[in-house]
Amino acid sequence: MTCAAPAAARDLDVAIGKATFDRLWVQAPASTKSADGLGPLYAARSCASCHAGSGGRTTFRLGRDDPAGHPGLVIRFGDASGTPDPTYGAQLQPAGLSGAAGEGRAAVRFDPAAHGMPPRPRWSVEDLGYGALSAETHASPRVAPSLAGIGLLARVSEAEILKREDPDDRNGDGVSGRVARLASGEIGRFGWKASEPTLHAQAAAAFALDLGLSSDLRPDPAGDCTDAQTACRFAPQGSQDGEPEVAPALMAGLVAFLERRPAPPAPATTRGAKTFAAVGCAACHAPSLALDGGGEARAFTDLLLHDMGEDLDDGAGEGAATSREWRTAPLWGLSRALAQGSGLMHDARAGDVAEAVRWHGGEASGARSRFDALPKGERDALVAYVSGL
Ligand code: HEC
Numbered sequence: 001m002t003c004a005a006p007a008a009a010r011d012l013d014v015a016i017g018k019a020t021f022d023r024l025w026v027q028a029p030a031s032t033k034s035a036d037g038l039g040p041l042y043a044a045r046s047c048a049s050c051h052a053g054s055g056g057r058t059t060f061r062l063g064r065d066d067p068a069g070h071p072g073l074v075i076r077f078g079d080a081s082g083t084p085d086p087t088y089g090a091q092l093q094p095a096g097l098s099g100a101a102g103e104g105r106a107a108v109r110f111d112p113a114a115h116g117m118p119p120r121p122r123w124s125v126e127d128l129g130y131g132a133l134s135a136e137t138h139a140s141p142r143v144a145p146s147l148a149g150i151g152l153l154a155r156v157s158e159a160e161i162l163k164r165e166d167p168d169d170r171n172g173d174g175v176s177g178r179v180a181r182l183a184s185g186e187i188g189r190f191g192w193k194a195s196e197p198t199l200h201a202q203a204a205a206a207f208a209l210d211l212g213l214s215s216d217l218r219p220d221p222a223g224d225c226t227d228a229q230t231a232c233r234f235a236p237q238g239s240q241d242g243e244p245e246v247a248p249a250l251m252a253g254l255v256a257f258l259e260r261r262p263a264p265p266a267p268a269t270t271r272g273a274k275t276f277a278a279v280g281c282a283a284c285h286a287p288s289l290a291l292d293g294g295g296e297a298r299a300f301t302d303l304l305l306h307d308m309g310e311d312l313d314d315g316a317g318e319g320a321a322t323s324r325e326w327r328t329a330p331l332w333g334l335s336r337a338l339a340q341g342s343g344l345m346h347d348a349r350a351g352d353v354a355e356a357v358r359w360h361g362g363e364a365s366g367a368r369s370r371f372d373a374l375p376k377g378e379r380d381a382l383v384a385y386v387s388g389l
């Protein structure tokens with residue numbers, strides 16, 4: 001059978017998926033078996049608490065909001081090669097249940113402003129619950145992105161991603177870009193470092209790291225607890241008879257729900273669009289990607305990893321990405337992010353598009369210089385175009 005499931009069955013899946021996305025999980029054991037298993041260590045109680053409004057971007061903005069406890073701001077842990085912390089695991093979980101202490105809270109300081117740049121953030125974790133982090137571990141902040149149109153990014157063909165990669169910069173434009181080839185052999189495309197290959201894998205990682213729930217791809221019910229976190233290891237779990245805490249039908253519904261998040265509207269072609277291409281923004285922020293089975297994603301990303309230079313290097317690698325490499329951020333939906341006051345870039349350090357461009361270094365240095373050299377009218381038109389996506 002290759003034909004699609006009947007529409008009514010698909011709609012039911014999506015409804016189950018939305019309920020799963022919005023569900024507030026509770027501590028095990030609970031009378032509501034299907035909703036327990038939260039933690040023991042966790043960062044939030046539902047997908048929707050970080051991606052508000054059926055999959056929105058967090059409102060967090062660095063410099064305005066306190067990072068400790070802000071919904072949708074997450075701290076990853078890794079050394080330069082992406083190995084998690086031996087005690088704290090791959091991510092900070094500020095909250096704990098069943099006698100397991102929370103791991104700590106995110107904190108940030110700023111370097112003094114230098115060479116015309118805004119003050120650079122330096123991240124750390126305070127009130128550590130389990131002793132010191134390894135000397136090799138770096139705290140890598142990430143904001144929860146909008147999930148609008150995410151199903152289209154899942155359908156971009158591999159050939160479409162591969163054809164844009166230019167790791168040795170053969171065309172000499174200063175922009176190389178690497179495919180995120182994961183240890184599994186798959187191509188990574190989700191997350192700020194393109195470390196997850198599919199929506200299913202991304203959702204399983206979120207259940208494990210953010211909520212402390214097991215699912216088919218991540219069967220450990222203790223989530224991100226390490227062997228050094230004994231109270232967490234021995235706490236009651238929501239899984240029984242080896243079944244995952246998130247039942248396969250809920251996971252299938254969740255993936256169907258994500259696949260159907262509507263994409264932001266396509267932009268009109270304005271003067272700013274031409275300047276966007278002319279200064280080389282589009283070398284990474286590709287205005288259109290072809291989909292498997294036809295159609296396009298107007299997402300303004302190439303889904304490749306780029307070396308973004310010193311100022312965006314937080315010391316932590318992840319998946320295929322080094323600490324300086326980031327996936328080209330999709331720019332669709334940016335008008336929504338700006339309207340709700342969200343900061344831009346992976347740690348929300350930029351208040352607007354022009355400030356985001358100032359942080360672009362490494363492979364994007366050429367585009368940034370050409371942006372800076374534009375006559376004011378042209379630059380304003382470019383900024384207005386990107387701010388309206
Ligand atoms: C504690 C906050 C938090 C919770 C809870 C959370 N997310 Fe996320 N989500 C994030 C952050 C932060 C990222 C970016 C992660 C990265 O860069 O690796 C993200 C990324 C994603 C992405 C990839 C987006 C992209 O542009 O590639 C998807 C899909 C996603 N989350 C779905 C979910 C689902 C489904 C759940 C519930 C099972 C969930 N998230 C729960 C914070 C959260």
Ligand code: HEC
Pocket residue numbers: 175279280281282283284285306308312326327328329330331343344345346347352353356357360363364367368371386
């Ligand atoms: C070499 C590739 C590359 C080029 C060229 C490039 N960008 Fe980016 N852009 C990125 C990457 C990678 C990120 C994510 C970096 C991060 O968050 O640390 C990003 C992030 C952004 C963001 C923030 C998006 C968000 O969701 O927070 C904006 C806005 C942006 N770029 C605009 C531009 C504009 C305008 C230009 C041209 C002047 C440009 N970029 C050129 C790679 C590039």
